[in-house]
Amino acid sequence: GSDLASVRTKAVREGDGWRVNGTKLWTTNATHCQFMILFCRTxxxxxxxxxxxxxxxxxxxxxxxxxxxxxxxxxxxxxxNEVVFEDAVLPEDALLGREGEGWAQVTGELAYERSGPERFLSSFWLLVELVRALQPAADARAEIALGRLGAQLITLRRMSRSVAGLLQAGADPALEAAMVKDLGALVEQEIPEIARDLMAEGPPTLQSRTFAQVLAYTTLHAPSFSLRGGTREILRGIIARGLGLR
Structure with a gap:
């Protein structure tokens, strides 16, 4: 969950290994994986x-x-997926790095997760279909809205690339990554609302029917955009601390 420090899954040393008990929820594609990274209390x-x-x-x-x-x-x-550990025994060499360094490791990994393009392009398919459906008769209001969204996405891309540069240089861009994730989720969730407003009127066309399908799909997914990778409240707490506001 968002409060990662409250983790309750435990790994206890036992002989030449570790005995693990607990549950990991929201494990993406676990059914397709042979291995996973487990963060737990030791x-x-x-x-x-x-x-x-x-x-x-x-x-x-x-x-x-x-x-x-x-x-x-x-x-x-x-x-x-939910991954449940019931007296699962891991070998000694399953430990990643050194015991007790889990928090430093996971916060570094989160910078990668929170700043990638997948954190602001989840609604891009809808934006493409919106442009197709509006052509060739987009009015000034639509042009302004699309221009603003385009500018926001270009800015987010530059921010994302900047975080990648900081990571490559060995820095710890936790603040910068949180900003990309928070602002990116806002844009991702705004696109369905703008799209619905711009297409509220007009006769149905082949393009608009495709648009309606993509809009419905994106609208159902949109609430999760501000949850995955850290909730908006958690991210803004990180940003506030990074800016010295709390």
Whole structure:
């Protein structure tokens, strides 16, 4: 979930390995994978330093004690899964890095997840179909709206590339990545609303029927855009701390 430091899945040293118990929800494409990265608690919870005592493991999903359960979304599709660990025993070398370094590792990984183009292009297919449906008679209002969306996407692309450059240089762009994710989700969720408004009137055409299908699909997915990779509230907390506002 968004409060990653409250993780309750535990890995306890046992002989030459680790015994794991707990549940990992929202694991994308787990049914198609042979391995996954597990973030869990390997030390006691210190409420004053909740990030301490966490580690990461590379888990072979074929091991006994691991069950994968599908989670279907609002559209009826199956991307997400719940992975349940019931006395699953991992070998010693499954530990990623050193014990207790999980938080530093996962925050670095989140910068990659939050700043990639998939965090602001989820509604791009709808934008393309909107342009096709409006042609060749787009009015001034439509041209202004499309121009603004285009400018926002170009800006987000440049921000995303800047974060990639910081990562390549070995920096920790947690603040910058959170900004890309937050602003990108706003644009992704705005596109269906603008599209619906611009196409509210006019006779149906082949292009507009295709547009309507893509609009329905995107509208059903849009609520998840501000949840995946960290909720809007979590991201804005990171941004506020990074700017010295809290």
């Amino acid at each position: 030390g006691p919870l210190d409420r004053e330093h909740r990030h301490a005592g966490t580690s990461q493991f590379i888990v072979d999903l074929s091991l006994p004690g691991i069950t994968i359960r599908p989670v279907r979304n609002l559209v009826g599709e199956h991307h997400f």
